[in-house]
Amino acid sequence: MLRSRRGAIGTSWQAVALREALEGLLGVGRTSGGKADARAGRVQWLDVAPGRARGDVLHADGTLVQASLEVPVLRADDRDVMLQVARAHPELPARLAAGAYPVEIEQELARHEVSLLPRGAADLSHDCSCLDWPGPCRHVAALAYVLVEAVDEAPLHLLTLRGLALEDLVAPRPPASPEVDGHHADGAPQAARDTPPDPDSGAATSAAAKKFPAAEVASGAELRAARMDPTRLRADGIEEAIGPDAASVLVSFFHAGRAEDLQ
Numbered sequence: 648m649l650r651s652r653r654g655a656i657g658t659s660w661q662a663v664a665l666r667e668a669l670e671g672l673l674g675v676g677r678t679s680g681g682k683a684d685a686r687a688g689r690v691q692w693l694d695v696a697p698g699r700a701r702g703d704v705l706h707a708d709g710t711l712v713q714a715s716l717e718v719p720v721l722r723a724d725d726r727d728v729m730l731q732v733a734r735a736h737p738e739l740p741a742r743l744a745a746g747a748y749p750v751e752i753e754q755e756l757a758r759h760e761v762s763l764l765p766r767g768a769a770d771l772s773h774d775c776s777c778l779d780w781p782g783p784c785r786h787v788a789a790l791a792y793v794l795v796e797a798v799d800e801a802p803l804h805l806l807t808l809r810g811l812a813l814e815d816l817v818a819p820r821p822p823a824s825p826e827v828d829g830h831h832a833d834g835a836p837q838a839a840r841d842t843p844p845d846p847d848s849g850a851a852t853s854a855a856a857k858k859f860p861a862a863e864v865a866s867g868a869e870l871r872a873a874r875m876d877p878t879r880l881r882a883d884g885i886e887e888a889i890g891p892d893a894a895s896v897l898v899s900f901f902h903a904g905r906a907e908d909l910q
Contacts, residue, residue, distance in 0.1 A: 649686045649796050656682065656792050661748045662799035664764050669716070669791040672768040673783050681788020690793045697810040700794045704786040706777065714775040714786040716794065718765050720810030728759045729809075733816035740816045748802035763805040 649656060657666045670678055684690070684704065691703040691711065701715035721729060732755050733739050742749060748763070756762055765771050773787045798804045803813060 649688075649792065651796065652686065656685070657795045657799045659748075659799050659802070660750050661753075661764065661802050661805065662795050665798050665805075666792075666795045668765045668767055668771065669795065672771045672773065673788050673791060677783055677785055677788040680785035681790075681792055684785055684789035685792040685796075690789050693790070693793050693797060695794070695797070695804045695807050697807060700790065700804075700808065702790050702793065704775075704789050706786070712775055712777040712786050714777075714784070714790040715773065716787065716791060717772040717774070718770060718808045720808075721761070725759075725761045726811070728761045729756065729763070729811065730815060732756055732759075737817075740813050743803050743806065743816075744813060746801060748805065763809055 651657075655663075655666070657663050673681065689705040691705060693700065693702045698720045699715055699717050701713060703711045704714050706712050732752060736749075736752060739749070739752060753762060753764070773783045775782055775784050775786050777784055777786055779785075794804070806813065806816075
């Protein structure tokens with residue numbers, strides 16, 4: 648049963664626009680009977696799905712007939728326009744869920760010749776299981792007014808009719824950051840990346856090998872041995888890195904322990 652007991656049905660701008668489009672389809676002869684049946688609670692249920700609204704309507708003789716209204720889902724290019732506009736207004740999903748469809752969104756869509764609302768009788772078709780053919784019959788009219796009041800309360804029905812869901816309007820998430828909660832995308836903690844490698848570990852040699860050619864880097868074993876005891880340093884262990892003459896002088900200095908060996 649409709650909440651509206653008299654006067655026009657639908658108060659929000661989108662409900663009024665839908666009602667006017669539907670009344671253009673119904674014609675003057677069906678509007679009064681459809682309003683009366685809708686207000687009398689003859690529409691038993693309403694189902695809104697992509698491209699169609701339908702429901703059972705109680706006929707005057709007590710039988711049930713099924714009426715339907717068809718609105719085409721958005722074409723692929725129109726759907727893309729709708730999503731672009733919606734994602735430029737991140738507040739739109741919340742406002743629709745709260746029962747408001749900003750007229751500014753419809754105005755922006757109109758600049759691209761797109762609309763969530765049917766723009767007239769050409770965007771609408773109907774059907775009913777009764778014998779009143781070709782219609783539209785009063786059962787379709789009653790269903791139309793129930794749909795208007797449903798859209799008045801929940802404009803999300805317009806999305807559904809046009810083949811969209813609320814989650815479609817949410818902007819896609821940006822690519823994952825290389826650092827999340829102190830970890831890089833490869834799972835290594837940032838602190839570990841910021842800490843220099845231990846010279847005693849193979850990581851020091853590996854890091855150096857990536858930066859310099861292998862021939863220019865002394866082995867990790869030679870570096871560790873030299874740090875622990877300089878007298879153990881051998882010329883043949885470092886001559887590839889600094890040359891045979893310099894290696895010989897350096898080894899002689901450490902072995903002799905005299906600075907004059909370097910002169």
